[in-house]
Amino acid sequence: MARITAGIATSHVPAIGAAFDQGRTQEEYWKPVFDGYEWVKGFQEREEPDVVILCYNDHASAMMLDVVPTFALGMAEEFEPADEGWGARPVPTVMGDPVLAAHLAEQLVIDNFDLTLMNHMDVDHGLTVPLSLMFGKVDQWPVRVIPLAINVTQFPTPSAERCWQLGEAIGDAVRSYPADLNVQIWGTGGMSHQLQGPRAGLINPEFDNAFLDKLIDRTDDLRAITRLEFLRESGSEGIELIMWLIMRAALGEKVEQLHRFYHVPASNTAVGHIVLRPAG
Amino acid sequence: MKALPMRTRLYSLDELEDIPGTKVFTAIRSRQAYHLHKFCMSLMEAHNRNAFKADERAYLDRFRMSDEQKEAVLARDFNKLIELGGNIYFLVKLSNTDGWSTQKAVGSMTGMTADEYAAMMRAGGRPIEGNRSIKEGN
Numbered sequence: 001m002a003r004i005t006a007g008i009a010t011s012h013v014p015a016i017g018a019a020f021d022q023g024r025t026q027e028e029y030w031k032p033v034f035d036g037y038e039w040v041k042g043f044q045e046r047e048e049p050d051v052v053i054l055c056y057n058d059h060a061s062a063m064m065l066d067v068v069p070t071f072a073l074g075m076a077e078e079f080e081p082a083d084e085g086w087g088a089r090p091v092p093t094v095m096g097d098p099v100l101a102a103h104l105a106e107q108l109v110i111d112n113f114d115l116t117l118m119n120h121m122d123v124d125h126g127l128t129v130p131l132s133l134m135f136g137k138v139d140q141w142p143v144r145v146i147p148l149a150i151n152v153t154q155f156p157t158p159s160a161e162r163c164w165q166l167g168e169a170i171g172d173a174v175r176s177y178p179a180d181l182n183v184q185i186w187g188t189g190g191m192s193h194q195l196q197g198p199r200a201g202l203i204n205p206e207f208d209n210a211f212l213d214k215l216i217d218r219t220d221d222l223r224a225i226t227r228l229e230f231l232r233e234s235g236s237e238g239i240e241l242i243m244w245l246i247m248r249a250a251l252g253e254k255v256e257q258l259h260r261f262y263h264v265p266a267s268n269t270a271v272g273h274i275v276l277r278p279a280g
Numbered sequence: 281m282k283a284l285p286m287r288t289r290l291y292s293l294d295e296l297e298d299i300p301g302t303k304v305f306t307a308i309r310s311r312q313a314y315h316l317h318k319f320c321m322s323l324m325e326a327h328n329r330n331a332f333k334a335d336e337r338a339y340l341d342r343f344r345m346s347d348e349q350k351e352a353v354l355a356r357d358f359n360k361l362i363e364l365g366g367n368i369y370f371l372v373k374l375s376n377t378d379g380w381s382t383q384k385a386v387g388s389m390t391g392m393t394a395d396e397y398a399a400m401m402r403a404g405g406r407p408i409e410g411n412r413s414i415k416e417g418n
């Protein structure tokens with residue numbers, strides 16, 4: 001039987017990817033950011049997950065122009081890193097898991113989540129920066145990845161509560177998969193940031209830290225946050241945090257916090273990172 | 281036939297306009313900027329970036345964008361582009377083509393110089409206090 005053994009959340013700032021690719025991780029500005037991810041790299045070596053269900057958003061790389069799916073599941077064997085305007089990131093091709101993805105699609109639609117299924121898509125920094133942070137520089141990624149892209153950019157986005165429900169259904173779907181697999185689920189994006197207009201640069205550490213606290217054992221509060229409140233309190237791009245709730249809900253009611261990190265800034269963004277273990 | 285009532289919202293849509301210095305990217309803005317965004321996404325291919333750099337105006341004329349949108353692209357006026365429906369994730373394809381960092385593109389919308397903006401971010405970013413609501417001034 002497949003098991004979800006950990007839930008991991010992290011920001012997915014493109015500038016972190018650029019610093020990583022250009023070997024600037026030890027520079028004064030970037031060192032504190034990358035130091036925050038040393039722990040999880042050791043954790044991953046011990047855990048050896050088989051598959052990651054990776055919740056992220058596409059940043060106008062594969063979607064958003066002609067189609068704006070609310071929830072889109074990556075079904076392919078391979079996903080290539082996207083060229084976001086200055087060449088694709090020099091990271092390995094992301095290998096998928098079409099059989100588990102098909103199982104998820106089938107189970108989730110039975111649970112009334114009418115997903116969009118993606119037979120082809122490139123993946124951008126939203127997906128590849130978290131992989132670099134969790135596994136470092138590698139010739140090939142040590143896990144298969146099922147991308148789950150969420151619309152967090154075009155209003156109306158799904159609600160926090162809807163994301164929570166989807167996470168619960170994903171947890172059930174994984175636990176009903178017969179193969180013996182070590183599965184992780186990741187939620188990415190956030191924390192507070194705003195990338196547009198005169199309010200750009202907004203950071204709200206009180207909101208972010210309360211979010212991290214409540215992610216452990218006061219999740220009802222997080223499910224009730226409206227889209228308006230995310231936009232107001234965490235910036236127009238801070239609403240990416242709804243993707244963390246998919247991750248958290250898939251873990252079940254109780255979790256143990258294994259690691260937590262918060263740092264301001266990386267470029268325009270507050271960086272948050274947490275590692276959780278389902279507890280009974 | 282009697283019109284049906286709309287579904288109840290948790291808050292009025294007007295409140296989305298009440299966030300200072302912020303334009304919420306909606307389905308209708310996405311339509312307004314469709315051709316602008318098509319141009320931006322074309323810059324994900326190197327040969328298109330080269331064609332754009334060789335003659336910006338001629339390249340823009342391949343797209344069914346409004347003249348206002350074209351002028352704003354030429355001026356790299358990101359606030360204007362957002363006012364005309366644009367979304368930052370499309371627009372950074374343009375600033376990436378220029379070799380700008382995302383921080384430079386984003387900071388250009390704040391009325392600060394790139395150095396001032398970078399210094400504000402290093403010092404912890406723009407505070408939430410006073411930036412929540414136009415109406416409430418909090």
Ligand SMILES: [Fe+2]
Nearest residue numbers: 057126189240
């Ligand atoms: Fe993002």
